Amino acid sequence: MTRPQSAEAFVGSTIALFDQLGGAHYGEAVTQLEHALQCAHHARAAGDPDALVAAALLHDIGHLLQKQGEDAADRGLDAFHERIGAAWLAQGFGPQVTEPIRLHVEAKRYLATRETGYLESLSPASSQSLDLQGGAMTEPEADAFSASPGFEAAVRLRRYDELGKVEGVVIAPLADYRDLLISLAAQTEAAAPVAQTST
Template sequence: MFAKETNCSTAAAEAIALFVRLGTLHYGEKVSQLDHALQCAHNARLAGEGEAMIAAALLHDIGHLLHHEGEDAATRGIDTRHEITGATWLRERFGPEVSEPVRLHVDAKRYLALRQPGYVGSLSPASLESLALQGGAMDEEEATRFEQDPHHAEALRLRDYDDLGKKDRDDLQSFESYHDMLVRLAREG
C-alpha cells in the first residue's frame, strides 16, 4: 500500500513541479500557463465535472511544459503537438480517463471549426494561429472519425473549458490545492 501511495504522490508532485517551474510561460495567450490551467479546472468544477475531467482540464496543456520549443513555437511556424506529448505523459501517470480528452482537445478545436458556426471567430489570435498550424478545420472524413472516438464528448467539453480559460482572474484556487485529487487519480507505478 505504501508503494502505491508513494507512486501516486510522485505523479501528483511531478505535475505540480512542472507548473511551479514553468507555469509563468505564456505561449501566445495573455494569461500564463498556470493561470490558464487553473481557470480551465475551475470551469470544469463549476460545470459539475468529475475529478478525471477536472484533472484533464487542469493538465490539458502540460505538453507545452514538456517540449523544448519555447514560448514562441507557433509564431515560428512549429506545431509542437503538445496534445500528444501531454497525453503520453499523462497516460503513464493518470490513465486514459485523464489522458484521452487531452489527446483529443486539439482535434476538438478543429472539429468545432468545421461544425460550429461562428466558432473560429470566437478564438483568440494565438488559438487561431495554432489552429492553422494544427491543420485548420477538419474535413468531413476527419470529423466522422472524431465523432466515432469514444472520448470525443469529453474532448469537446474540455475544449469549452480551454476556450473559456483565457481571462485575467485572481479568484482561483492554487495549483497545489489539486494535489489530493491528483493523488487519487494517479496510477500505480
C-alpha cells in the same frame, strides 16, 4: 507495466513543472498556470468527473515539456503539445485523464468545422495554432471524430480551454487540486499489473 514513481511522487513532479514553468504565456494573455487553473475551475463548477477536472487542469502540460520554446507557433512550428502531454501523463494517470488531453486539439479542429461562429471566437494565438495543427476538419474527418469514444470529453475540455483565458481572475490555487490528482493517480497505480521479477 510498473509505474516509475508512486502516485504521490508523480503528482509532486507534475506540480513542480507548473511551479517552475507555469509563468510562461505561449501567446495568450494569461500564463500557463492561470490558464490551467481557470480551465479546471470551469470543469469543477460544471460538476464534471474528477478525471475531466484533472484533464482540464493538465491539458496543456505538453507546452511545459516541449523543447520548441514559447514562440514555436510564431516560427511556424506545431510542437504537438497534446501528444507530448498525454504521453508524459500516462506514466501516472489513466485514459480518462489522458485521452481528452490527447484529443483536445482534434476537438478544436472539429468545432471549427461544425460550430458556426467558433472560428471567430478563438483567441489570436489559438487561431494561429489551428492553422499549424491542420486547420478545420473535413466533413469526413468530423464524422469520424464525432463517432470516436473520446469525443464528448474532448469537446467539453476544449470548451473549457477557450473559457480559461481571462486576465485577473481569482480562483482556487494549484494546491487545491493536489488531493484530487493523487487520488486519480493512486487508482491508476492500483490497477497497473505488478511486474514479476526473476530470481
